[in-house]
Amino acid sequence: MPRGPHWFHRRIRGYGCRLTLPRQRILEVLSRSSKHLSAEEIYHRVHQVYPAIGLTTVYRTLEMLVSGAMVMRFDFGDGRTRYELIKDQGALTSHHHLICRVCLKIIDCEEFTGDERDYLKSIEKKLSKKYKFEIREHQTRFYGVCDKCKKEVTDYAKR
Amino acid sequence: MPRGPHWFHRRIRGYGCRLTLPRQRILEVLSRSSKHLSAEEIYHRVHQVYPAIGLTTVYRTLEMLVSGAMVMRFDFGDGRTRYELIKDQGALTSHHHLICRVCLKIIDCEEFTGDERDYLKSIEKKLSKKYKFEIREHQTRFYGVCDKCKKEVTDYAKR
């Protein structure tokens, strides 16, 4: 079930926060843009339609959205934190990425089948018991080389 | 097959680097200490036995060990990069963690059975084909609440 702006507006109010103009603009950018944006990328995009925005507000709004479980925060090792709006509740508990070691491109990988999810659930159950650890969600990162970078390496070898 | 200091000394030389005193001390700390140390934690431990060490050298040595695939680098979101010596080659291609959302404790989870590894391998194969992405390794992070923090929440509720 995909969720539009309204839903997030209600979530913010329900979280005890004011629904301000900067927050609405930030949510719009998050819901329309590609995933895994950095704070500065969000700042620049909001700035196009709302020049008064401050980078500080972007950071503060993201912090609020993360604590309110409306946004996920990632660190893929390129020196900046990245953010993704949670449009689908399932993405919260089970979220996976392919990460290219060469160009650092991130591919969202939402194609886990029911079987695969069940399997991870069973591993979770086992680990929960073994470590007395209450597991709420999991993420897998698959590191490697993307299609484009593979080709470039091949081209380089031919010269 | 666990690997002692000698092995890493040879790896460093084979990687075309000089085997210096600071590097040896850093390797000793990494192989003896608990896992997932930050650069500053490593610096302090080395400083005990080798006071001349500089924090800069710690960063540079870790960088070298990471590019030489002798150390793994992680970012668990606490504002500092963390490092772990690769003692066992298997840990490189398949490495998993339990991460407490409350106290940020990291538990290494090395108990994946052959079945579980085979299963992830089959998922990898599928994803490789679908995204034309050459997968070299994977890591899973299980987020939740650790035993200790669960107890503290319970105690808090009783008051």
Add this chain to the structure above:
DNA sequence: TTGGTAATGAAAACCATTTTCAATAAGGAG
């Protein structure tokens, strides 16, 4: 409409990491 206060933006501070640069020491050639 209004008052209390949460939220904002600019500037400064913070702090992990990187860069600079002169001094040092690893290790191959002889």
Add this chain to the structure above:
DNA sequence: CTCCTTATTGAAAATGGTTTTCATTACCAA
């Protein structure tokens, strides 16, 4: 072993993403 080249080192300064400070603004409950 000694010498010489140059990779490596450590202190200090710079960098850059993020956070804090503080005076001003604007939500929104009453």
